[in-house]
Amino acid sequence: MNLILLGPPGSGKGTQSKRLEDKYKVVQLSTGEMLRAEVASGSDLGKQAKGIMDAGKFVSDDIIIGMISNRVDQDDCKGGFILDGFPRTVPQAEALSQMLKDKSLKLDHVIELEVDDEAMVERICGRYTCAKCGAGYHDSFQRPEKEGVCDKCGGTEFVRRADDNAETVRARLRVYHEQTAPIAKFYSDLGILKSVDGMADIDIVTRQLASIIG
Ligand code: AMP
Numbered sequence: 446m447n448l449i450l451l452g453p454p455g456s457g458k459g460t461q462s463k464r465l466e467d468k469y470k471v472v473q474l475s476t477g478e479m480l481r482a483e484v485a486s487g488s489d490l491g492k493q494a495k496g497i498m499d500a501g502k503f504v505s506d507d508i509i510i511g512m513i514s515n516r517v518d519q520d521d522c523k524g525g526f527i528l529d530g531f532p533r534t535v536p537q538a539e540a541l542s543q544m545l546k547d548k549s550l551k552l553d554h555v556i557e558l559e560v561d562d563e564a565m566v567e568r569i570c571g572r573y574t575c576a577k578c579g580a581g582y583h584d585s586f587q588r589p590e591k592e593g594v595c596d597k598c599g600g601t602e603f604v605r606r607a608d609d610n611a612e613t614v615r616a617r618l619r620v621y622h623e624q625t626a627p628i629a630k631f632y633s634d635l636g637i638l639k640s641v642d643g644m645a646d647i648d649i650v651t652r653q654l655a656s657i658i659g
Contacts, residue, residue: 446471446525446658447550449532451629452558453621454614455565455572456643457650460581461558462529464651469658471525474516476509476533481606498608501616503533503624510540517548525553533625538632555632556657558643558650562618569614576602 446469450458462473480498483491494504513531516522532538545551571584577600582589589596595603608617632638641653 446553448553449528449555450558451555452643453560453562453565454617455569456558456560457647458529458558460647461650461654462527465527465654468655471527472521473529474513474526475529476512476531479512480504499613501608501613501620503620506534506536506540509537514544532628535627535631538628552637554658555638556654557629557638557640559640560643564644565618566611566614569609570611572609573603573605575600576604
């Protein structure tokens with residue numbers, strides 16, 4: 446099963462992808478996470494990408510498309526994948542269609558998480574993850590049971606993304622509406638777009654997604 450989750454920053458694409466990974470035995474492919482790994486490793490690509498990401502702008506389509514194409518060829522993607530944060534522009538969506546055709550793959554679902562922009566700033570600015578296992582938390586909505594200790598792995602170090610500050614979040618939301626929102630029309634014209642209410646409780650959103658995926 447190959448799936449795209451669409452939605453603005455903070456809409457829950459990452460959280461829901463991780464849940465669907467377990468349920469459907471597919472792999473989450475997050476271009477943002479791939480880029481953050483490049484930044485952390487200090488690679489040339491990472492050095493190039495860091496300033497762009499910190500400003501909330503987009504890394505070039507060529508780089509992103511090459512990264513996804515290589516990743517999809519790896520063995521763990523054979524059972525299917527969830528694209529999270531890609532495609533983000535209409536040219537990326539067009540390149541994805543061509544890439545899937547070349548690899549004899551197809552998209553089963555494109556699902557949009559519908560949310561209110563204003564709520565996204567609070568959601569994003571409060572979020573953080575366990576540095577050891579990546580479990581997600583939030584200052585207001587989801588604190589660890591024991592303060593400072595990860596519920597999942599017992600880790601005691603937590604990290605926040607460099608681009609999760611109010612100024613960058615507003616830039617990311619602006620860029621989303623200018624460049625990414627038109628993708629919904631691209632997939633709705635192809636007749637494969639579905640939407641769910643991304644403002645609902647996390648478990649309810651997961652159930653809504655599962656009812657579409659089947
Ligand atoms: P995300 O983790 O999806 O919020 O992505 C974090 C940042 O990585 C974005 O604000 C962009 O700077 C960059 N990025 C991630 N995916 C893409 C993409 N598909 N195209 C261009 N830039 C991207």
